[in-house]
Amino acid sequence: MFDTVIQNVDTSHGNLVAEMTLGKGLDVVLIHGNSSCRRVFHRQLNSHLGRDHRLICIDLPGHGQSDDAEVKERTYPLPGLADACIELLEKLDLKRPVLVGWSLGGHVAIEVAARSYPLRGLFLTGTSPVGPDISEGFSGGLLKGLASRGKFTELEAMQFVNRVFGDEATYQLEQAAMRTDLSFRTILSSAARITEKSNQRAIVSSTTIPTAIVNGADDSIINLDYVDSVPYSKLWKGTCFRIPRAGHAPFLQNSEEFNGYLERFLEDI
Secondary structure, eight states: OOOEEEEEEEETTEEEEEEEEOOSSOEEEEEOOTTOOGGGGHHHHTSHHHHHSEEEEEOOTTSTTSOOOSSHHHHSSHHHHHHHHHHHHHHTTOSSOEEEEETHHHHHHHHHHHTTOOOSEEEEESOOOOOSOGGGGBSHHHHHTGGGOSSOOHHHHHHHHHHHHGGGOOHHHHHHHHHSOTTHHHHHHOHHHHTTSOOHHHHHTTOOSOEEEEEETTOSSBOHHHHHHSOOSSBGGGSOEEETTOOSOHHHHTHHHHHHHHHHHHHHO
């Protein structure tokens, strides 16, 4: 294990928590998914990636050790989450970071890119860059409705975590799902607010930011064929990669291969 530093960052969206390694390479910001937390990336922080680069894992508003949003209707829609991340990046004085976004975190990363924040690269996993028709990018009704549920029962939290993480599901991940602000999922996915997001398909089809697409080959939450069909403008290696023996969370389910892809991407950019 490598030493990390935990920093509390005061933003207009509340206090946000960031944990970072002490590597001297690129600044790499890892953004977790819906109803998770920064600790989901422990196999990246405690790898050679954390030694060689400054990995910065954040707790989104309403998650982990970060505060619940002060104005929930402002912060929890996707554009608000992007604004909160940009504030955090600016407070940490990150000039041209790489954003690694998983699932919802990938959508947040694309929204940050849409706001022209200077980025060195985008590394997306478990994320489907959808246009106006959101449904075409996903499979299985977004976790059978759990992704938009308000308060979780303990059984629902267990079901959610099992569907997202498979064999890597743990009690700690269930607790992270239970901790998530009760308003978060309903506001994020409400019909009145979800259309406020950018056309993410158009963003990744026109950006000049190097973009890596690395998914678990057995991901049953996103539509992998749709993801592969998007006409990315700056696609790393010219292809979308699928990691074997991994589902929606390849950074846990096959961390060795995932870390290898991330390492090569960082080297190339």
